[in-house]
Amino acid sequence: MTAAVWPIAVLLVLHRLLILARDGSVTDDFTTVWSAARRFVERVPVYNEVYSHVDPHYLYNPGATLLLSPLGLFSDMATARPVFIALNAACIIAALAWLTRLWGRPLSGPTLPVAIALAFCTEAVTNTLVFSNINGVLLLALVTFIALLGSRRDIAAGVVLGVAILVKPMFAPLVILPLLQLRWRPLIGAVAVPVLMNLIAWPLTPGARDYLDVVVPYLRTTRDYANSSLSGCAVYFGMPAWAHIVLFALLAAAVAAAVLGLARVRQTEELLYLSVGSGVLLAGVCLLSSLGQAYYSMTLFPALFSVFHPASPLRSWPAWLGAALCLSPLSWTSSAHPLEGAWLNTFLPTAGWAIFIVACAGWVLSGLSLRTPSTERTVR
Template sequence: MSNVLSQLVATPPQHLRPDAARIATVALWPIAVMVVLHSVLVLAFNGSVTDDFTTVYSAIRRMLGGVPVYNENYATVDPHYLYNPGATLLLAPMGLSGDRELSRAVFIVLNAAAIIAALAVLVRLVGHRLTSWLFPGAVTVAFLTESVRNTLIFSNINGILLLALSGFLWLLLRGHRWWAGLVLGLAIVVKPMFAPLLLLPLMKFDWRTILGGVAVPVLANVIAWPLVPGAGDYLTRVVPYLGETRDYANSSLAGFAVYFDMPGWLEAVLWLTLGVFVAVGLAALFFYRDSAPLFWATTTTGLLLTGVFVMSSLGQQYYSMMLFPMILTVATRLSVFHVWPAWLAAFLFLWPGDWHSVHAPDAGRWASYFTATAGWSMLVVVIAVTAVVYLRRDRNILTSATVAAQEPVAANGNGETHV
C-alpha cells in the first residue's frame, strides 16, 4: 500500500507557465521588500499600547540584577511575564543591553528576519526554489497578516518560534532525528504549546526525536532553577495563573465561553465535538506518514496546533503564524488548502482588519475578538473532513489497482494470454 500511495502523491508541484512565473517574480520582489520595510520600520517601530517586549525585557533585567523574576501582580490585566525559568535563561541575551529601545529594535529586526528565513525553509520544503515567484509571494502575504504584523508591533518572539517550527519540520522530514528533537525541545522550553508535536515522532516510533524534545526542556529548567532568582514562584504564582481562563485578548473556545457567560454543558459539548474532529483528522492523516510525509507532517502539525489554539485555556490570534507550514502546501499536489473552506477559515484568523462598525457596534466588537475562534474551529473541521476524503479516494484507487493485478490470466486458443 505504501508504494502505491507514494506514486499517487509523488508528482511534482504545479508551476505557472515560465513567462507568467518570471513576470510574477519580477513584480512580487519589490512589493515584498516594501511590505517588509513598512511592517518593520513603520508599524513595528511605532509600536502600540500592547507591548510584549517590555514585559519580557524587564523580567530579564530583574534576573540579571538578582531580583526575583516573578514578582508581578498577576491579578491585573497588564501583560505578565509567563515564561518558565528555562526559557528565562534562554532569553537572557535580550537584557544584556541597558538601552531598552535599542534592544527592542534589534529584537524586532531579528524576528522579521526569522520569519523570512522560515518562509524560505518552507518554500524549499514544498519543492520550490527561492528564485521562484512563491518566495516573494509568501513573504508579501505573510507580512500583511495580523499574525506577522502584531508579532512585530507587539515585539514578541513568535517569529523566532516560527523559524524553529520550520526547522523542526525540515529536519524531521530529512531524517535528522536528534537535531529535530533538539530544535523542538527549544521551542517547547519557550512555549509549551509545541509539546503536542511530539506526537509526530511518536507516530513514526522515532524515539531519538522524542528524547531530544523532552530532555531539552527538562535540562533547561534544571540548569536554570538555581540561576533564576525566585524560580520557585513560577510554580506557586504563575502556574495557577496559567490555569485560569481570562476573558480578554483570548480567542480560545474557553475565552469565548467566559466572555459570553456560556453554560458549562454547551462549552463541554463544543469542546468534545472539536476533540472528535481532531482525533478523526489525526487518524486519517496517520496513514500518509510513509506515503506522503510532507502532507502528513505539515497537516498533522497544523491540526495539532489549531487544536491547541482553540481548545486550550488561552488562544491569541497571532499564534496563527504557526499554521504557515500547512498553508504553503497549497503549492503541492496534496493539501487541505485545495478546498475553499480552508481559505475562508484562514481569512478569519489571518485578516488584520478591524470589524468594528458604527451601525452594529456590539457585533463588530465581538467579530474583532472572535473571528479567530471561528476560523480555527472551521479549520479543524476542514482538515478532518479533507483528510478522510483523501484517504477514501486513495484507498479506492489502491483497491482497484490491487483487484486488477489479481485478476486471473486466461489463455486463448493460440496459446496467448489475456486478462
C-alpha cells in the first residue's frame, strides 16, 4: 500500500509545483505582497493601492508587513515567487507529517503519502500554490499551536498563535480553546505578539496611517466577488436582512454548540478537542465573517485527521460531505450553464462550511463522544 501511494503523492506535488504553480493564474496574491514588501524596503508608502478595484489588495497590518519585509529584499519577483511557493509546499507537507505523528501513525506507513496525495488534490492546496499565498505557512502554524498546547508548552503555543493572528486575524478565535481548559498563558503570546509587532512596525512603515484610514474601512465591507462567506452570499443574491440575521444566528449557535460540546472532553481527549475545535472555529470564521475564500478550508486538515479517533465527528458522513464541498477541486462551470456553474464554484464552500459545523455540533451534542472509552493520545 505505502509503495503504491508514494509515487502518486510525489507526482501530484511535482505537478502542482512545476506546472500549475509555475504557470500561475489571473489571480495573483504574491505580486501584491512582494510589491508591498518592496515598497517597505524602498521607503515608499505601503498602502498606495486603489482599493475600489477587485484585484487582490495588500491588506496586512504594519506588524505583518514588518514580518514579511524580507520578501522585499528580493529585487526580482521571478526569483522570490518560486522560493515562496516552495516554502509553502514544504510547510504543508511538514504539517501533514506532524499530524500523522500526532495521531500515532508511523511516517513509514501509508497515512502520510495518502494525506499528501489527497491534500495536493484539493482546491485549497492547489490554489494556495497557484495564487502563491501564505496559507501553507499558516497551516503549519496551526498544527504547531495544537502540538504545543498538547505538550503543555503554553507560552510557546501562544507566541505561534500570535504570529498567525498577526498575519491573519481570522485565527484569533482559537484563543477560546485553551481558555476553556482554564489555561490563560497562551493568551499572553496571542495578544502580545500582534500588539508588540505593530508598535514596533508603526514608525517603520511608510504611510502606516493609511492602514487605519483606507484598509480597515475596506476590510469592514462585504464584497460580492469571489466571497464564499454567508455575508458574500447575502450581498450577491440580495438576501433579505432578516433572513441573513436568522441564518447568522443559527450558524453562530451551531459553532458555539460544537465547541462547548467538545469541551466536555477537553481534558480527557485533548487532541480530539483541539483538532476538531479549531476546525469548527475556523470554519465559523470563514462562514460568518465579511470575507471567506475556499482556500481557507486548508485549516480543516487537523480536524480531518481526527477520523482516527473513534469518537470524532469525522466518523460521520455529513462532516465529510461538508469538508468535500469546501475542498473539492472540481469546477462546475459549463457552456451549458455558465452562470449557475459560477454560483456553484463560489457558494458550494459556503454550504460546505455550514454542513461541517452543523454536523460537528450534532455529533458532539448527541453524546457520541462520551460513549466510547477514553483513547487519549499523547501529543508528540
